[in-house]
Amino acid sequence: MQKYLVRRFILALVTLLCVSLIIFIMSRVSGDPRHIYLDDYSTQEDWDRMGEVLGLDKPYYEQYGIFIKGAVRGDFGKSVREARPVTDVVIERAPATLLLGAVAFSFSILIGVPLGILSAVKRGTMMDNFGKFIALIGQSAPPFWLGIMLMFFFAVKLGMVPPYGKQDWNSIILPAVTLGWYYAAANLRLVRSAMLDVLDSEYIKLARAKGVNSRTIIMKHAFRNALIPPLTFAGVTIGALVTGSLVVETVFAWPGLGRLAIEALFAFDYPLLQGVVITFTLLYVTAAFIVDVLYAYVDPRIRYA
Amino acid sequence: MAADLSGIVVAPPTTKERAAAVYRKIRRLPLIPVFLLSLVVIAGVFAPILAPHDPEKGELKERNIPPAWSGGVKSVKIVVERMSINQRTTSVTLADALKIDPAAQIDDEIEVFSRPEGTTKFLLGTDHLGRDVLSRVIYGARISLLVSIVTLAVGGTIGVTMGLAAGWYGGMVDETLMRLVDIKLAIPLILIALVLVITLGQSLWIIVTVLCLFIWPRFARQVRGEVLQLKHMDYVSLAKVSGASTARILFIHIFPGTINTLIVVATLQVGIVILLESTLSFLGAGVPPPTPAWGSMVSDGRDKLAGGVWWISTFPGVAIMVTVMSLNLFGDWLRDTLDPRLRQLE
Amino acid sequence: MVTADTRIDTEVVLSVDDLRTHFTTRWGTVKAVDGISFDLRRGETLGIVGESGCGKSVTMLSLMRLIPIPPGKIVSGSIVLDGEDIVPISEQEMAKIRGSKIALIIQDPMTSLNPVFSIGDQVEEAIKIHQDIPKRSITDRALEVLRKVNIPAAESRVKDYPHQMSGGMRQRVVGAIGISCQPQVLIADEPTTSLDVTIQAQYLKLLKDIQKESDLSIIFITHDFGIVAKMCDRVAVMYAGRIVEHGSVRDIFNNPSHPYTEALLASVPRMDRVVDRLYSIEGQPPPLHDLPVGCAFANRCPVVMDKCIETYPEIKAVSDGHTAACWKVE
Numbered sequence: 003m004q005k006y007l008v009r010r011f012i013l014a015l016v017t018l019l020c021v022s023l024i025i026f027i028m029s030r031v032s033g034d035p036r037h038i039y040l041d042d043y044s045t046q047e048d049w050d051r052m053g054e055v056l057g058l059d060k061p062y063y064e065q066y067g068i069f070i071k072g073a074v075r076g077d078f079g080k081s082v083r084e085a086r087p088v089t090d091v092v093i094e095r096a097p098a099t100l101l102l103g104a105v106a107f108s109f110s111i112l113i114g115v116p117l118g119i120l121s122a123v124k125r126g127t128m129m130d131n132f133g134k135f136i137a138l139i140g141q142s143a144p145p146f147w148l149g150i151m152l153m154f155f156f157a158v159k160l161g162m163v164p165p166y167g168k169q170d171w172n173s174i175i176l177p178a179v180t181l182g183w184y185y186a187a188a189n190l191r192l193v194r195s196a197m198l199d200v201l202d203s204e205y206i207k208l209a210r211a212k213g214v215n216s217r218t219i220i221m222k223h224a225f226r227n228a229l230i231p232p233l234t235f236a237g238v239t240i241g242a243l244v245t246g247s248l249v250v251e252t253v254f255a256w257p258g259l260g261r262l263a264i265e266a267l268f269a270f271d272y273p274l275l276q277g278v279v280i281t282f283t284l285l286y287v288t289a290a291f292i293v294d295v296l297y298a299y300v301d302p303r304i305r306y307a
Numbered sequence: 308m309a310a311d312l313s314g315i316v317v318a319p320p321t322t323k324e325r326a327a328a329v330y331r332k333i334r335r336l337p338l339i340p341v342f343l344l345s346l347v348v349i350a351g352v353f354a355p356i357l358a359p360h361d362p363e364k365g366e367l368k369e370r371n372i373p374p375a376w377s378g379g380v381k382s383v384k385i386v387v388e389r390m391s392i393n394q395r396t397t398s399v400t401l402a403d404a405l406k407i408d409p410a411a412q413i414d415d416e417i418e419v420f421s422r423p424e425g426t427t428k429f430l431l432g433t434d435h436l437g438r439d440v441l442s443r444v445i446y447g448a449r450i451s452l453l454v455s456i457v458t459l460a461v462g463g464t465i466g467v468t469m470g471l472a473a474g475w476y477g478g479m480v481d482e483t484l485m486r487l488v489d490i491k492l493a494i495p496l497i498l499i500a501l502v503l504v505i506t507l508g509q510s511l512w513i514i515v516t517v518l519c520l521f522i523w524p525r526f527a528r529q530v531r532g533e534v535l536q537l538k539h540m541d542y543v544s545l546a547k548v549s550g551a552s553t554a555r556i557l558f559i560h561i562f563p564g565t566i567n568t569l570i571v572v573a574t575l576q577v578g579i580v581i582l583l584e585s586t587l588s589f590l591g592a593g594v595p596p597p598t599p600a601w602g603s604m605v606s607d608g609r610d611k612l613a614g615g616v617w618w619i620s621t622f623p624g625v626a627i628m629v630t631v632m633s634l635n636l637f638g639d640w641l642r643d644t645l646d647p648r649l650r651q652l653e
Numbered sequence: 654m655v656t657a658d659t660r661i662d663t664e665v666v667l668s669v670d671d672l673r674t675h676f677t678t679r680w681g682t683v684k685a686v687d688g689i690s691f692d693l694r695r696g697e698t699l700g701i702v703g704e705s706g707c708g709k710s711v712t713m714l715s716l717m718r719l720i721p722i723p724p725g726k727i728v729s730g731s732i733v734l735d736g737e738d739i740v741p742i743s744e745q746e747m748a749k750i751r752g753s754k755i756a757l758i759i760q761d762p763m764t765s766l767n768p769v770f771s772i773g774d775q776v777e778e779a780i781k782i783h784q785d786i787p788k789r790s791i792t793d794r795a796l797e798v799l800r801k802v803n804i805p806a807a808e809s810r811v812k813d814y815p816h817q818m819s820g821g822m823r824q825r826v827v828g829a830i831g832i833s834c835q836p837q838v839l840i841a842d843e844p845t846t847s848l849d850v851t852i853q854a855q856y857l858k859l860l861k862d863i864q865k866e867s868d869l870s871i872i873f874i875t876h877d878f879g880i881v882a883k884m885c886d887r888v889a890v891m892y893a894g895r896i897v898e899h900g901s902v903r904d905i906f907n908n909p910s911h912p913y914t915e916a917l918l919a920s921v922p923r924m925d926r927v928v929d930r931l932y933s934i935e936g937q938p939p940p941l942h943d944l945p946v947g948c949a950f951a952n953r954c955p956v957v958m959d960k961c962i963e964t965y966p967e968i969k970a971v972s973d974g975h976t977a978a979c980w981k982v983e
Binding site for chain 2: 013017021024025028139141142143147148150151153154158241244248249252253264267275279282283
C-alpha cells in the first residue's frame with residue numbers, strides 16, 4: 003500500500019516537472035516575450051533592461067532553474083496585464099473553478115452511477131434505453147454548444163437561472179451541468195458495462211448460491227466491484243474537467259481559472275499563463291492522487307499489492 | 308461450460324456457415340448512422356455544388372433572417388417623415404412605409420416586421436453578417452472532414468510506429484513511452500494547443516499538428532498491447548529464426564494483426580478529433596475566419612441568443628452532434644463486429 | 654472405490670422427476686434440459702457426465718433455481734428436496750434453501766470469490782443468512798469450517814483477500830462456504846478442472862472425508878471419467894439435454910450400454926490398454942433448439958438403425974439399477 007502510494011506520488015512529481023518544462027520551452031520557442039511588451043519606440047537600452055528584469059540574458063538552462071526555484075516557492079513572476087504577482091491572481095480565481103469542478107464532478111457521479119446500475123440491472127428495458135440515450139447525447143454533444151443551448155432555454159427563454167456570471171447560488175447550475183454532462187454519460191456507460199460483467203461473474207453466482215438475496219447482491223457484492231472501472235476513469239475525468247472548464251467558463255463568463263487562461267492567452271501574458279497551466283496541472287495531480295488512494299481503499303488487490 | 312471433453316473433434320465451420328455469419332453481421336449494420344455519415348461526407352466533398360449560396364459572403368441587409376419555417380415578428384409603428392436614432396423602436400420612415408402600404412401617410416399607425424419572416428431562399432436562415440447558415444453548415448463539413456482525415460493519417464502513423472516500437476523493444480523505450488502517455492493525460496492539452504495555435508499562427512496545418520498531439524497516444528497504447536501479445540506467436544518466432552529484419556517482422560508480420568483494432572480505434576477517434584477541432588474553433592483558435600467551421604459558427608451566434616436569434620448557433624451544433632453520434636454508433640458496431648475483445652474500450 | 658450397493662437402501666434426499674428447462678431465444682426454444690429424472694440418496698455421490706453443452710450445467714443451475722429468467726424457465730417437472738418441491742416456491746423461500754439445504758461449489762476457484770471482500774467475510778455471510786446465531790458464534794463457525802477444509806492458520810487467514818491465496822486454497826474456501834451451513838446436498842460443478850493434479854487429488858480426498866463425516870450427498874458434475882471412478886457411486890450420462898444412461902459406476906465402466914457412453918469411455922486414455930490412437934467421436938451434437946424426433950445421437954452413432962431416426966428410444970433397464978435409452982438394449 004505504502005509502496006504503491008509512494009510510486010504514485012513520485013509519478014505526480016515527475017508529471018509536474020515535465021509540464022513545467024513543456025510550458026517553459028513553449029514560452030521560449032514562441033519568441034522573445036520582449037517583442038510583445040516593447041513597442042517600436044523602445045530603445046536597445048529598454049530591451050536590455052527588460053531582458054535583465056525577466057532574466058532573459060542568462061542561458062536557457064539557468065532561466066529554467068530560476069523558473070523552477072520560483073515556482074517551488076509559489077512565485078511565478080508578475081502578470082504583465084494585471085501588473086501584480088501571478089500567484090495573487092491565480093489564488094483569487096481558483097475558488098470559482100474549484101467550486102465549479104466539484105459541483106460538476108458530483109453531478110457526473112450522482113447521475114452517472116445510479117443510472118448505470120439501473121441500466122445494467124434492468125438490462126434491455128425502457129430504463130436501459132433511456133440510459134443509453136442520455137449517454138449517447140452526452141458523449142456526442144459538444145459542451146460549448148450544449149452550454150449555449152441550455153443557456154438559451156433555461157436562462158433566456160424561461161428565465162429560471164441567470165444566463166452567465168457568478169452571482170446567486172443558482173448561477174452555478176448551468177455551468178456545472180454543462181461541464182458534468184459528458185462525464186455523467188461516460189460514468190453511466192462504464193458503470194453499466196462493469197456492472198453487467200460483474201453480475202455475470204462466477205462470484206455473483208456463488209453469492210446467489212449461498213442464498214444472498216437479489217438486493218444485497220446488487221448493493222453489496224456487485225456495486226463495489228462495479229465501482230472500480232469508474233474510479234480508474236475518475237483520474238481522467240478530473241483531468242478533463244480542468245480542460246472542460248476552459249470552454250464552460252468562457253461560455254458562461256464564469257470568473258475562474260479557465261477563463262483566466264483564455265484571457266492571459268489572448269493578452270500574451272506569458273507569466274500568468276505559465277502560472278495557470280502549472281496550477282491546473284497541480285490540481286489534476288492532487289485530485290488524481292486522492293483518487294488513487296480511494297481506489298486502493300475499494301480494491302484490496304491494490305491495497306495489499 | 309468452458310471445459311470440453313478431450314478427444315471430441317469439433318468440425319470447423321463450413322464456407323457456407325461462415326458466409327452466413329458474415330451476412331448476419333452485415334444485416335445488423337446500423338443504417339441510420341451510416342446514412343448520416345454518408346450525408347456528411349457527401350456534403351463535405353460536393354460542398355460547392357450543394358451549397359445554395361456563397362458561405363463567406365452575405366448582404367448585411369439580409370442578416371439575422373430566421374429559418375424558412377419560422378414567421379416574423381410584427382409590431383405597430385408610427386409613420387414619420389424622418390427618424391432619429393432614439394425613435395427607432397417606435398417609428399418607421401414614410402419611404403419604408405410606402406413600400407408596405409402605398410396609401411400610408413405621416414402619423415398613421417402601420418404594422419411592420421420588427422424581425423423578418425423566414426424565406427425559402429435561406430432554408431436555415433442567415434447569420435449576423437447575412438451569410439446563409441445552410442451553406443456554411445455544408446462547407447463546415449469540409450473543414451471537419453479534412454482536419455480529421457489528415458490528423459488521423461499523421462497522428463495514427465506516429466502512434467502506430469511508437470506503439471510497435473514500445474511493444475517490440477520493451478524496456479526503456481516502453482517505459483518512456485508509457486510515461487509520456489501518462490503525462491499526456493495530466494496536462495491541460497487543449498490549453499497547450501491554444502498557446503501553440505495563437506503563437507504560431509492560425510493555419511490548418513498548425514491545427515492538424517496540434518490535434519496529432521492529442522490522438523497518437525491512444526493508438527500507441529492500443530498497438531503496444533497487441534504487439535505484446537503477438538510477439539510471442541509462433542509465426543513471429545519463425546520469421547525471426549528465418550532471418551527477417553525487425554522492420555519486416557513489425558510491418559509485415561505484426562502490424563496486420565492489429566488492423567482490426569486500429570479501424571475501431573480510428574473510427575472512435577474521428578469523433579474526438581471533430582469535437583476537439585470544433586472546440587478550438589469555438590475558442591477562437593481554429594481555422595481562421597471567414598472560412599466556415601462548425602465550432603466558430605456556434606461561437607458567432609453566442610451573443611445573438613439574448614435577442615432570440617437562436618438559429619446561428621443551433622444548426623452547426625446539431626451538425627457536430629449528429630456527426631459525432633453517428634461515428635460513435637458506427638464505431639460501436641465495428642467494435643462488436645471486428646473485435647469483441649475491445650468492448651471495454653471507451 | 655466405494656460401491657453403490659452399500660447404500661442402496663438409505664433415504665432419498667433429492668428426487669428429480671421429468672425436469673425440463675427451456676430457453677427462449679431468437680432461434681427458437683432451446684431445450685437445454687429435456688425431461689431428466691434421478692434420485693439422490695443420503696451420503697451418495699452421483700456423477701453427471703457429458704460433453705460441453707449437453708445440459709450438465711443447466712441441470713445444476715435448475716437444481717439451485719439459478720436459471721436466468723428470462724430467457725430460461727423450468728417448464729415442467731419437480732425437484733423434491735428434503736420432502737419439498739422447490740420448483741413452484743417463491744424466490745424468497747428459495748433464497749432460504751440455497752446455501753442451507755443445497756449448496757454449490759463452482760468450477761473456477763480463481764473467479765468464484767468476490768475480490769473485494771475478505772475470505773472471512775465471505776464464509777461468514779452464508780452462515781449469517783441462514784443461522785440465527787450471535788456474531789461471535791458466526792466467527793467461530795466460520796473458523797471451524799475453514800479448519801475443516803484444512804486451511805492452515807485459519808485464524809490469521811480469515812482477513813486475507815482472495816488474490817492473496819493460491820488456487821488450491823481458494824477452492825478450499827469455496828468448499829468451506831459450501832459446507833458452512835451443513836447442507837444435505839452439495840453440487841460440485843467441475844470443482845477441480847483448473848487445479849493441478851496433486852492439489853486436485855488432495856481436494857477430492859478432502860471432499861470424501863467431509864462427505865463421510867456428515868453423511869452429505871454430492872452431485873458431481875464433470876467430464877473427467879477419472880474423477881468419476883474415484884468419487885462417484887452412480888453415474889448419469891447426459892447427451893443433448895437428456896440422460897442416456899444411468900447406473901452404478903461399476904455398471905457403466907464394465908458394461909456401457911449406450912453407444913455414446915461407449916464412445917466417451919473409448920476416448921479416455923487408459924493405463925491398462927495400449928491403443929494406437931485415442932478414439933474420437935465424429936461430428937457434433939445436434940443444436941438444442943432443433944432436436945431431431947428420434948435419438949439425438951443417431952447422426953454420430955456407429956450402430957445406428959432406421960428406428961433410431963424415427964422414434965426416440967424409451968429408457969430401458971439393462972440390469973437392476975442400470976438403465977439406458979437406446980434401441981439396441983433388449
